[in-house]
Amino acid sequence: KTVFVSGATGFIALHIVNDLLNAGYRVIGSARSQEKCGKLLEKFGNNPSLSMEVVKDISDLNAFDEVFKKHAKDITIVLHTASPFRFDTTEYEKDLIIPAVNGTKSIFNAIKKYGAQTVERVVVTSSGAAQIQPAYCNRDGLIVDESTWNDCAWANCTTDAVTAYCASKTFAERVAWDFLRENKGQVKFKLSTVMPVNVFGPQMFPEPSKTTLNTSSEIINKLVHTNKDTEWDQFNGGYIDVRDVSRAHLCAFEKEECAGERLSLFGGMFATQDILDIINDDFPQLKGKIPVGRPGTGKELTTKGFQINNERTKILLGFEFIGLRQSVDDSVRQILEVESKA
Numbered sequence: 001k002t003v004f005v006s007g008a009t010g011f012i013a014l015h016i017v018n019d020l021l022n023a024g025y026r027v028i029g030s031a032r033s034q035e036k037c038g039k040l041l042e043k044f045g046n047n048p049s050l051s052m053e054v055v056k057d058i059s060d061l062n063a064f065d066e067v068f069k070k071h072a073k074d075i076t077i078v079l080h081t082a083s084p085f086r087f088d089t090t091e092y093e094k095d096l097i098i099p100a101v102n103g104t105k106s107i108f109n110a111i112k113k114y115g116a117q118t119v120e121r122v123v124v125t126s127s128g129a130a131q132i133q134p135a136y137c138n139r140d141g142l143i144v145d146e147s148t149w150n151d152c153a154w155a156n157c158t159t160d161a162v163t164a165y166c167a168s169k170t171f172a173e174r175v176a177w178d179f180l181r182e183n184k185g186q187v188k189f190k191l192s193t194v195m196p197v198n199v200f201g202p203q204m205f206p207e208p209s210k211t212t213l214n215t216s217s218e219i220i221n222k223l224v225h226t227n228k229d230t231e232w233d234q235f236n237g238g239y240i241d242v243r244d245v246s247r248a249h250l251c252a253f254e255k256e257e258c259a260g261e262r263l264s265l266f267g268g269m270f271a272t273q274d275i276l277d278i279i280n281d282d283f284p285q286l287k288g289k290i291p292v293g294r295p296g297t298g299k300e301l302t303t304k305g306f307q308i309n310n311e312r313t314k315i316l317l318g319f320e321f322i323g324l325r326q327s328v329d330d331s332v333r334q335i336l337e338v339e340s341k342a
């Protein structure tokens with residue numbers, strides 16, 4: 001079977017491509033340039049089961065037409081992971097919301113035009129951001145589950161990058177479910193969405209030249225590089241390991257019972273204090289160099305505010321999630337190894 005993966009160059013998508021190839025699928029990935037396509041093929045040792053296509057900018061409503069025109073007869077599964085995940089912009093609509101929304105519209109329209117009879121399953125990488133507005137996260141007693149939606153509106157979501165990113169994921173996921181409702185009978189595929197919280201864990205192909213990592217990995221990378229006397233961000237939220245996120249994308253289309261489901265990928269709550277505690281405990285070479293904070297006090301933050309119930313997802317997926325300690329340890333070990341070789 002052939003799987004199409006949009007945004008194959010991403011932190012999460014590289015793990016997905018790797019898992020798909022290991023599981024025996026043929027994979028067609030998309031990246032923004034020929035150069036990125038070439039590099040990715042090289043990283044996977046020019047595996048004959050992997051090919052790449054250029055999709056320049058997912059803000060273009062016809063972005064995926066060419067790829068699907070060419071390959072739709074072969075593609076049975078589509079994993080749409082491409083979407084901007086960055087906070088370093090003030091052009092919220094142009095850089096976050098439009099690409100997320102139009103990218104989703106564009107891939108669904110291309111499936112309808114060229115793969116209505118051939119594409120069987122579609123998985124959209126949504127986010128925990130599509131479940132709750134950042135402004136509600138400190139509400140004690142608020143419980144979010146697979147049926148909960150971020151209730152943001154376009155009119156008031158462009159206040160800051162975090163709010164706008166969360167809205168971009170919400171609007172994009174809505175596009176997906178709405179499309180399916182509006183096109184019942186005209187397309188064959190079943191839809192699932194995957195909603196990870198902050199994704200940690202190792203990079204598939206660590207690059208010594210990269211000092212800044214993708215947005216979620218940067219949370220850990222930044223702490224590893226914070227001087228002990230420097231202020232650091234007190235931050236808390238949910239975590240999940242990238243290897244579990246990838247595995248869940250495969251389950252989402254392989255398991256019949258995952259069709260029509262929103263899968264909430266949440267391993268537990270963390271505070272940056274918990275990450276510092278783990279790094280200070282497990283990496284003696286960093287002790288005295290990075291901040292210590294107030295060890296053991298992370299739970300003062302994580303037991304407050306909203307909580308996530310993903311019991312339904314855990315039953316559907318049927319595998320145990322990697323814990324925070326292993327996720328942090330494997331991330332930090334890789335960062336230090338790569339730097340020691342640079």
Ligand code: NDP
Nearest residue numbers: 007009010011012057058082083084099127198199214216
């Ligand atoms: P990355 O930034 O590593 O990956 C994002 C991918 O989307 C890259 O392939 C990127 O291409 C592509 N992309 C972004 N903007 C455009 C655009 N305008 N046109 C074409 N391609 C574009 O982040 P992640 O791997 O973390 O994110 C992957 C998905 O997972 C996203 O949908 C994100 O919203 C979602 N997610 C991530 C979480 C996390 O904590 N990491 C949590 C919840 C959801 P390029 O490499 O060229 O920049």
